[in-house]
Each structure stands twice: as structure tokens, then as C-alpha cells.
Amino acid sequence: MRRIQLSIKNKLIIYFLISILLPTTIISIIFYTRSSEIITDKINLSIVKNLSSVESILLQKLDSINDFSVLMALNPELQHIISSPQPDNADGIIDEIVKLDRILDSYYLSDFSALTKTALYPKLFVVNRPQYKNVNITDKVFDISAVENQKWYSQLPNQLTIVGTDHITMFGKKIQTMKIAKKLVALRAADMAPYAALLTTDIDANFFVDLLKNYKITPGSSISLLNADGDVLLSSDLSPDGPHSVKDSEVIRKLVKDMHDQAEQSHMDHIDGKPMLISTNYIVPLKWTILSLTPLNEVNIEQKKLNQIMVFVIVICMLFALLTALVLSGNISKPILALVKSMSTIEHGNFDIKLRYRKKDEFGILFEQYKQMMEKIKDLVERLYVSEVSKKEAELQAKDAELKALQAQINPHFLYNALDSINLYAMRYNVPNISDMVSSLSNFFRYGLSKGKSIITLNDEKKHVESYLEIQKMRFGGKLNYTLDFPNDILQCLTVKLILQPLVENSIIHGIQKVEGEGWIRLSVVKQGEKLQISISDNGAGANVEEMHEMLDFESHTSKSFGTRNVNERIKRLFGMKYGVRFYINEGGGLTSVVEIPILWTMEGYHVEDGIS
Incomplete structure (x- = not known):
């Protein structure tokens, strides 16, 4: 097969394009990979910060509710009622209910909800007041039997506790709420502060839904609140009353559990066949989990835009590189071809060369040096001979140098032989100290002289x-x-x-x-x-x-x-x-x-x- 011969101009163009294309491709791949990692990490960090902010706001809200509950629990009139025994007559029962209802209204009407920036709906369930069931004049005061059969009541601790989601009806409208309960004790009772009432506070769930929506990282992402069992309480992507695709997803529960077990905050996985960035934040006091689901295709939107710009810039750079290669290869190959043509005339013995190059660059220097070299070669060819006298003189100098080198070797050898003889006599007459010293001295001179070497x-x-x-x-x-x-x-x-x-x-x-x-x-x-x-x-x-x-x-x-x-x-x-x-x-x-x-x-x-x- 005939080998393809490329001119120096074409080779320069190919080499130049390869030198541009290869590093540009490598840099682009590295840039794409690294930028994808950086963008994902930054979004992941933003998600983690957002989930931490949601946690902080939730805990601040609970602190406000706790302050509200403590303030209400210390109300003198309320303490007087729950510390006293049940009245004997119906008028006394009604009077108690009216007073308690007025107390709850006073806190509600005093706009205590402004402190928590959302509506609060308090209710009171009094212990040892079975007669309250017979009076239906308020929707805020009840006997404790109204909640005793609830599952959450049997597991209720003494401190402020989030019960879960619930529904209440206000002005004929059904509202989803987050219910919080706190046990109240009778501070004025003769006993040691016995359990006297249960205060529940319902918070409008729209507050939490809006909070979760505000901290979504992308339009298609969602943030949900999960309880300790992995059930979704509230979510940002659908209304609180509507169904939620995550609520019954065993896949999500398993992923969250695995992430908790491995102490991971972020994880990439597929949900319903779609790649998702899954992030969680565990709220220790509540034993809740804040779950964020972000589609990866939305995470990579900025990356795709950046890639398009990068491809456009690479194409422009390649076109510019091609144009530059054409101009540069022409400027380099033209003087080289002129020099090659001149050399071909020298092969025939013609040393009278004529080269014209007016630019003051490296080629100009090369042409000038080439002319001078040809002149010197021409002169040397005309004057080439060797003087016999110079030859003989060089030979005598070489022999003299050999003689001096031989003499330089004789003295060390004489010294080594003398020391070896002394060492032999010392060993023969059993004088080891002299033998050791002579051996060391011999080695000392041998390594010191080193056959005339300085290195x-x-x-x-x-x-x-x-x-x-x-x-x-x-x-x-x-x-x-x-x-x-x-x-x-x-x-x-x-x-x-x-x-x-x-x-x-x-x-x-x-x-x-x-x-x-x-x-x-x-x-x-x-x-x-x-x-x-x-x-x-x-x-x-x-x-x-x-x-x-x-x-x-x-x-x-x-x-x-x-x-x-x-x-x-x-x-x-x-x-x-x-x-x-x-x-x-x-x-x-x-x-x-x-x-x-x-x-x-x-x-x-x-x-x-x-x-x-």
C-alpha cells in the first residue's frame, strides 16, 4: 500500500488542530464533570440549608405555642376552676364553662396568634367534669372523656406534644390543623399538683404548607413532613386536603429509614422511574423527618445551558484555530521550502546561493547563518589540508601525556606494595595492631588517591x-x-x-x-x-x-x-x-x-x- 505523503504545510495544519482539539476536549470533559458535581453539591447544600431553616422555624413555632400554653396554664381564674371540685348544681357547671370559654376567647381575641404569625384554636378538656357533656354552649370547653378514647391520648407525656394532623370546623368551614396538646396541673389543689386538664392548640396547617412551599429549591421539587412512623403529615406539592403520592409509598419509607441508619442527608435514587435527589433532615425533639424530593433534570437545567454555551465557544475557537493554522502554516512552510530549494543546488557543487528574506524573525536569522555557513564551507574546501608538523607535534604531546599518567600510577603502586609488605611482616610476627593500622592506612591512601579521579x-x-x-x-x-x-x-x-x-x-x-x-x-x-x-x-x-x-x-x-x-x-x-x-x-x-x-x-x-x- 502506498504511503500517503503530506506536505509540511498540511502537517502543520493537522498538528495545530490536534494540539487545540485534544486539550479542548479534555478540558471540556473535565469541566463538564466537575461543574456537574459543583452544581449538584451547591443545590444539595442549598436543600440542606433550606431543610435546616424549616426545622428552625418549626421549633420556634413550638416554642411560641409552649409559651402560649404556659401563659394560659398560669391564668389565675383558670387555675381556680381546675383546682376546685365540680359544682353541685347545673348553674355552677354552666358558670364554669362560660368562664373557661371566656378565658380561651380572651387569649384568642387578644391576638396572641400575632406572636406565632398564624391562627391558634385552643380547646380545654377538664378532668372530673362529667356534667360538661350535658352542656352544649361552647366548642372550646369539654370533659376529658371527649378525648380519652383517642389513641394519642394514652401515649401523651407531660410536656408539650404534637399529636398530629386534625380537622376543625370554623364558621362552617372545615380546616386542616396541626394539633398540639399539653397536660395542665392544679397548682392550688391540696394534693401535689394533680393532673387537672388537657389544653390542645390547633394551628392552621396552611402555615406549614406555605412554609414548605417557600423553601422548595425548584418548581418541580417537593418538601414533606413525616412523623416517626414515616407517614406524611403535610406536603408542599399538593393541598393539605388532597391525596399525596408519597403518603403510601413504601419506597420512600425504606429510603428514609436507610438514610437515617447510614446517617446520610442526601441520596440519589429513582422514584417512579425518575432520577431524584432525596434529602432529609431529622428533627430530634419531634422525631419527625423533613423530606425533600428534587428531580435531577431540574437540577441539571443550568448545566445544560452551560454546556450549550461551551459547545458554541468550542466551535468558534475551532474555526478561529483553523484560520490561524492556515496563516501560520503558510508563513512557516514558505521559507522552509525556499531553503530546501537552495540546498538542492549545493548538491551539484554550486556554493553561490541567493536567498532573499526581509523579515527580522527566526527565519531571517536562520537564512543569515546559513549564508555565512556556506561561505565558510566554501573557504574550508579551498584551504583544506593538514600540516605534517602539527601532526607530529600533536603525537609527541599525546605520548608525553601518557608518560605522565604512567608515572602518576607508579608512585601509588609503590606505596601500596610497601604497605602490603609491612602488613605481611606484622601478621607473620603476630602484631595485629600494626597489621590493622597498616591495612587502614593502605585503604586510606587507596581511596584517597582514587586512581587520579576527582569525582x-x-x-x-x-x-x-x-x-x-x-x-x-x-x-x-x-x-x-x-x-x-x-x-x-x-x-x-x-x-x-x-x-x-x-x-x-x-x-x-x-x-x-x-x-x-x-x-x-x-x-x-x-x-x-x-x-x-x-x-x-x-x-x-x-x-x-x-x-x-x-x-x-x-x-x-x-x-x-x-x-x-x-x-x-x-x-x-x-x-x-x-x-x-x-x-x-x-x-x-x-x-x-x-x-x-x-x-x-x-x-x-x-x-x-x-x-x-
Whole structure:
């Protein structure tokens, strides 16, 4: 199959479009996913806040009703009646009922409902007043037997309690209400405040329905109040008197129960085949649940609008990118083709080129450099020859360099052979101390010389300083103790040769020797980002850190500071000014020298004449 050949202009157009289309697509997908999550989370947060607001208003309403009930319970005339025994005659019974009815009317007519911002309908059920059943002059005062057979009455606690929804008739109109009950005690009775009456307060349910409607997050969402059994008491999407699709839904009850068990406030699920965002808020004092159902298609309306705008912007950007690619590819390919044409003439030996490009851009620089290069090539072709004298001179210099390198190797080998002979005699005559010292000294020189290399591995540097410490240990005995902590994973890192031994020598001479008792030196290596920090700590006499840092100044030339300054200069010269040696005072006494070098596995990019790369 013949391979399709594309011109550089077409390739530039394709590459440019891909470079625009690919990131734009990725960004669009990420933006769509993330924006959907953000919008859903924000709506979910708004729903949670709305449900919390509904809870707060409901609890405030109950507090107001409780204040109303307490105020009524403390009414002196009402307390006098419920604390007294039942009158003996019918006139006394009627007089009590009239007074109680007037008391209830006085609170209702005093517009106490303005405090709660909705209508209140109080009723009183008095204990031990069976004769009240025979008097039908009010719809607010009754004997307790009127409610004793109600299911909720047997479970009624002493505090203010929401009984549930109910219906009352006012002015010939049936009104759905939320009924709240509170037991009243006779404070003036001879007994210890016996149960004397039951006060119920009916609140117009339209208040709760309007409250739920006001906190709907979308037009199609609904908010419902569920009791402890999961039954819907009131809802925002239909009138209180009408049927409600959630009321008999076992699916909703199960979802709410599962969310309560898992302590979830929000959950996504399908109801009647429609995806819904389900949110709940549990009212602990009431043991009620506020349930919010929000269709996901309404949640994503803003997302859909945003997607349409995004698609429109992407199409415009692609058209603009295509136009830009055409112009840009033409400006790039035209000078390149001119340069290719010029090169084809050079193949035939014609170095007299004529290129015209008037723009002062990169192509202009390239054309100018190309012309100069061709002129130089032409000149070199005309003058190309090699001087025999220069060749011989170069050969002599190379042989001289080889001779010097050979001589540099002879002296270390002679030294190693001599030390090995001393070690052999020490072992033959059973003098282990001399043998150990000679072995350490041999290792010290071997690692120190490193075959003439200036760059070695951290492992070789460790062995070199360890040999030095072994020799000093034999010299000082128990006065000198040392530890080395070098992680295995950094032993093959590269470093400048002889950077640790001078610092260890300073710790011994200027630190350990100047104090009484046992001395210790600890060497440790840690990684700090792209750096290695090599610490040499001692418990010696310490030093003035400021003077030590001044000593590292290039202008300081005291013989005392030569070794340390040399280490610092070599590190900075090779690796840069941000590396080198620093000094710190130890809290328990002594000094810590810290060497910072880069973590390197190869010397590529660094100029090293005799190192490894």
C-alpha cells in the first residue's frame, strides 16, 4: 500500500488542530464533570440549608405555642376552676364553662396568634367534669372523656406534644390543623399538683404548607413532613386536603429509614422511574423527618445551558484555530521550502546561493547563518589540508601525556606494595595492631588517591573517612568513638573526593582533643529534596560559628582554615553557590558540620577533567 505523503504545510495544519482539539476536549470533559458535581453539591447544600431553616422555624413555632400554653396554664381564674371540685348544681357547671370559654376567647381575641404569625384554636378538656357533656354552649370547653378514647391520648407525656394532623370546623368551614396538646396541673389543689386538664392548640396547617412551599429549591421539587412512623403529615406539592403520592409509598419509607441508619442527608435514587435527589433532615425533639424530593433534570437545567454555551465557544475557537493554522502554516512552510530549494543546488557543487528574506524573525536569522555557513564551507574546501608538523607535534604531546599518567600510577603502586609488605611482616610476627593500622592506612591512601579521579562515589568517600577514623581510633583508644549512618540507596551517588576527612580531622583536633572524657563523632546522611545533607557531629569543645563561616570566605587565607575552605571551594566551584559547608552549634555541646551536595548519579552537564560521568 502506498504511503500517503503530506506536505509540511498540511502537517502543520493537522498538528495545530490536534494540539487545540485534544486539550479542548479534555478540558471540556473535565469541566463538564466537575461543574456537574459543583452544581449538584451547591443545590444539595442549598436543600440542606433550606431543610435546616424549616426545622428552625418549626421549633420556634413550638416554642411560641409552649409559651402560649404556659401563659394560659398560669391564668389565675383558670387555675381556680381546675383546682376546685365540680359544682353541685347545673348553674355552677354552666358558670364554669362560660368562664373557661371566656378565658380561651380572651387569649384568642387578644391576638396572641400575632406572636406565632398564624391562627391558634385552643380547646380545654377538664378532668372530673362529667356534667360538661350535658352542656352544649361552647366548642372550646369539654370533659376529658371527649378525648380519652383517642389513641394519642394514652401515649401523651407531660410536656408539650404534637399529636398530629386534625380537622376543625370554623364558621362552617372545615380546616386542616396541626394539633398540639399539653397536660395542665392544679397548682392550688391540696394534693401535689394533680393532673387537672388537657389544653390542645390547633394551628392552621396552611402555615406549614406555605412554609414548605417557600423553601422548595425548584418548581418541580417537593418538601414533606413525616412523623416517626414515616407517614406524611403535610406536603408542599399538593393541598393539605388532597391525596399525596408519597403518603403510601413504601419506597420512600425504606429510603428514609436507610438514610437515617447510614446517617446520610442526601441520596440519589429513582422514584417512579425518575432520577431524584432525596434529602432529609431529622428533627430530634419531634422525631419527625423533613423530606425533600428534587428531580435531577431540574437540577441539571443550568448545566445544560452551560454546556450549550461551551459547545458554541468550542466551535468558534475551532474555526478561529483553523484560520490561524492556515496563516501560520503558510508563513512557516514558505521559507522552509525556499531553503530546501537552495540546498538542492549545493548538491551539484554550486556554493553561490541567493536567498532573499526581509523579515527580522527566526527565519531571517536562520537564512543569515546559513549564508555565512556556506561561505565558510566554501573557504574550508579551498584551504583544506593538514600540516605534517602539527601532526607530529600533536603525537609527541599525546605520548608525553601518557608518560605522565604512567608515572602518576607508579608512585601509588609503590606505596601500596610497601604497605602490603609491612602488613605481611606484622601478621607473620603476630602484631595485629600494626597489621590493622597498616591495612587502614593502605585503604586510606587507596581511596584517597582514587586512581587520579576527582569525582568518586559516596561509598568510596565513606570508606576513605572510615579508614581515617580507624587509624585515629587506634591512636586515641577509648577517648574516640564514632558511628557512620549512610543509607544504602545513596551510596552510589557521586561526590567530590576528600570532602569528609578534613572536616572529621577538624572535629578531632579542635574538638575531641580539647575536652576531658570520651568523645564521639557521628556521620550521617539524609535526603532533603534534590540535595544530600552529610552531617559530622561531635561533642567536643565547639567553636564560634560566625568565625567559622567567615573562615570560608574566599578572601581568608589562614593556614588553619585551608582544609575546610578547600572543601567548600571545590564543592561550590563544581556544583554551584547554593551548595557547600555550614556549621551549627549542638544543644548538648560540640559542633555539627553540614555538607550539602546535589543528588547525582552521573556527571553529565558538569565539567570534570578527570572525573567520571
